[in-house]
Amino acid sequence: MELKEKLVASFMAFENRGNVDLDSKVHQVRTEAFEFFEKNDFPTKRDENWKYTSLKSVLKHDYNVFPKKENTLEFKDVKKYFIHDLDSYKIVFIDGVYSSFLSETTHEGFDICLMSSALKMEKYSGVMEKYFNKIAPKETLTSLNTAFADEGAYIKIGNNTVVPRPIQVINFSTGAEKDIIIQPRNLVIVGENSQVQIIERHQSLTEDHKTFTNSVTEIFADKSSIVDYYKIQNDLETSSLIDGTYIEQQEKSVVNVSTFSFGGKLTRNNLVFHQQGSRTESNLNGISILDGKQHVDNQTLVKHNSPDCESNEMYKGIYAGKSKGVFGGKIIVDQIAQRINAFQKNNSILIGEKSEINAKPQLEIFADDVKCSHGCTIGQLDEDALFYLQSRGIPKKEAKALLLFAFGNDVLEKIKIPQLKSRIRKQIAKSLKVNLEFEW
Amino acid sequence: MLKIKNLHASINGNDILKGISLEVKAGEVHAIMGPNGAGKSTLASIIAGKEDYDVTDGEISLDGNDIMELSPEERAHKGVFLSFQYPVEIPGVSVTNFIKTSINESRKAQGLEEMPAKDMLKMIREKSDLLEIDRKFLSRSLNEGFSGGEKKRNEIFQMAMLEPKLAILDETDSGLDIDALRIVANGINKLKSKDNAVIVITHYQRLLDHIVPDFVHVLHDGKIVKSGTKELALELEEKGYDWLKNI
Known part of the structure; x- marks a missing residue:
């Protein structure tokens, strides 16, 4: 069966599992997202945004859509995938299922817990209505994730709170479920004057089976908050990752997202910032070091919707072997976004004779008093x-x-x-x- | 120590060195002077092993061993040091860590253990004092944002740390003010011994007031057109290079 058909066939069963009230808002959002996915299908190279990245080789496998059972892992076997010398909270999933054994969550002072609880428990319904799927765009892969949104990290920090330890969010796949599609859905809400640091990782532990991860994260940064989000992408060559991270920032907030791509067969990062308050700062950093036939596609979009804001973007890539990099950096400055300062830099070094980079900076400026600069270099040592x-x-x-x-x-x-x-x-x-x- | 015989070299089909022969013995200081484009820096680079040039003829040996087939790092391990006219900036690597790496790579190549941290620190302290280098300077990223003078002083600091057998100083005096020149020259003089040798490449006499050469060679159009003692440098200072072109 084609992956799409399989997903379509699975949706009913998914909604009838009873983990979410069928009268709830969440159910409604998921159903709408599902319909969008069904109608629009996976993107192809004919789509402008996917010109240099083909999903064909990823979609051809017969992925298991639901994990059948709870799989376990010994900490000692996966320790190396944690930043283990770091005192941290941990939210760990194995084949898409929460592992309480490997996790360390909390509700004391703030919520560092599970999306599955937040989606179905009554006490979170107000928060869900306000935030869930509010900034994730209507795109097929994002909609697919929304349709099957069930598990992931739920992080909610109130006002005036500094989370004392970083949070590690790790998704393992074991191969116990054969080829598998995992769709983590994370929600991060950070209150006024609060601070949090998050490290995210997707890790396959099997070379015998394929893992296809389609992850979506929504981040809401309220006034004067500071959010640091680190993505470690160093997966096996049997794994592919589509990541969508969508961020909304209020006045004077600072959000830093760093993406480190060292592995995986195919990685696509869609990173979008919405600056909804004045004097916000968005920092986007990336390093890709690829070899073999690895492929990493970083698509970033910064929407300057408010005046007096800043964005700094710096992506570096080192491409060996036959690896391929794609960079698309789009900056849109709204008419009201005066006196903004947007900086973008993309530098690549090709060390493989058959390595390749496609870079495309794109600036759309509708305000007249702005400072935008971008630089793009491709070179050798x-x-x-x-x-x-x-x-x-x-x-x-x-x-x-x-x-x-x-x-x-x-x-x-x-x-x-x-x-x-x-x-x-x-x-x-x-x-x-x-x-x-x-x-x- | 260093023997160069009939060295010819070209780059992209342009002949740059057209038959250079030079012998440098342990304990000696040689100065190579000459106008721009004479081939001075090319000669220095080729001795140090730069691969961009086609060596079409000739030999270079160090202590009787042919070094033509050796990589730049292998030559460094055998005691060749080139102080660059334009040292490269390496952001994120401190002067201290760079020199540690450099020393330990050489030791590794010689089958020695890494230098103990304590000895390394002591040596760094001694040598930085010798060149009147501020300690803060040592934790800065290598050459990044250094002034011309700082870069040159840093080159000589590295030389002091590596204790080469043969040091080639390519226009070390350019970019140095009078005081810095005196300090750097003083440092070089203190590093001199009967067992090592120095080749000083310069346009001007002024460095040679401080580092007194045993021999002076004039390079012009890829050839050594005149050799002499330190008096030759003075003569050049007075007359310029033009009179040599007709020799």
């Missing part, structure tokens, strides 16, 4: 710099890695959690296949 390092006794391979480190450094410097920074550095060294232990 600087031979003179390489010679300089070699002449100091550093072997060519290490010298190359050192230069690539230096290339990605300004993005790395944005990471605010030291343990995470050190992990990402080590991962970069590993991706570059060197054993460099710089203390920096």
Whole structure:
């Protein structure tokens, strides 16, 4: 059966599982989203936004739509996928099902818990009505996720609260369910003057079976809040990920999203910021280091809908082997968004003879008093710099890695959690296949 | 120590070096002077192993061993050091960590253990004092945002740390003010011994007031057109290079 047919056939069963009241608002939203998906189907390369990324090879597998049972994992076996030296809250899912054993959630002072509870429990219905699916766009993959929205992280922070520990959200797939489609749905609501840090990861543990993750996250940042969101994408080559992250910011809020893509067969990130209050700041950072036949597509959109705001975007990519990168950076400045400052930078280094990058900056400016700058470079390693390092006794391979480190450094410097920074550095060294232990 | 015989080199089909022969013995200081475009920096780069050039003829040996087939890092491990005219900026890597990596890579190549952190620190302290380098400077990213003078001083600091057998200083004096020049030259003089050698590449006499050469060679159009002692440098300062072009 085609994946679409299978999903269509599964929807009824999904809604009849009884986890959500069929009279509820959530049910209504899911049904509408389902109808949209059914009508519009998966995107193809004919869609302008998907010109350089084909889902064909991802969609051809016979994915299991519902996990049948609760699978378990031993912490020691998956420890390395956590930032384990970091004191944190944890929300962990195995094959799409919550693992209480690996998680550490809380309701004390704030909610760090499960989307499934938030979707079905009466006490959350007001919040759901206000926030659920409010900024996720009507696009087929997002709608598909909404239709099957069931499990994920639910994080709600009230006003004037600094969450003392970062939150790790990890989705494992084990292969116990054969090929599987997982559709995490996360909701993050951060109150006025509050702060939170979130680290998100999708990790397959099997090379025998395919994982297709279609994840959607909505983030609401109220006045003067600060949200740091880190995405670690370092999955096996049997896994593909479509991620949609949609953010709405109120006055003076700061939201930073950093995306680190080192693995996976195909990764597509749709990242959208809506600046709904004046003096907001949005920072988008990304590093992709790819090899083999990996494919990463970063599509970002910053909508400056308010005056006196700022956005800073910096994406760096290193492409080896036959890997392929796509970058689309769109900035839209509304007529009322005067005195905004939008900065975009996209730098790529191609080190594989058959590697490829397609970059497309796009600026649409309807206000007259704005500062927008963008720069896009595609290059190779600087031979003179390489010679300089070699002449100091550093072997060519290490010298190359050192230069690539230096290339990605300004993005790395944005990471605010030291343990995470050190992990990402080590991962970069590993991706570059060197054993460099710089203390920096 | 260093023997260059009839060296010819070209880049993109343009001949740059047209038969250079030079012998540098341990304990000696040689100055190579000459006008712009004479091939001075090319010669320095080729000795250090830069691969962009086609060496069409000739030999280079170090301590009797042919080094032509060695990579730049292998030459560095054998004690060749080139101080760059335009050092490269490496953001995110501090001066200290860079020099640690550099030293330990050389030690690794020689089958030695990494230098203990304590010894490394002590050495860094000594050498930075020698060149009157502020400690804060050492934690900055390598060459990033350094002034011309800071970059050159940093090059000599690296030289001091690596203790090369053969140091080639490519226009180390450019970008230095009088005080910095004195400090850098003083440092180089203190690093000199009977076991190592220095090749100083410069346009001007002024560096040679501080680092006194045993021999001076004039390079013009890819050839050494005149060699002499330190008096030759003074003569060049007075007469310029034009009179040599007709030799």
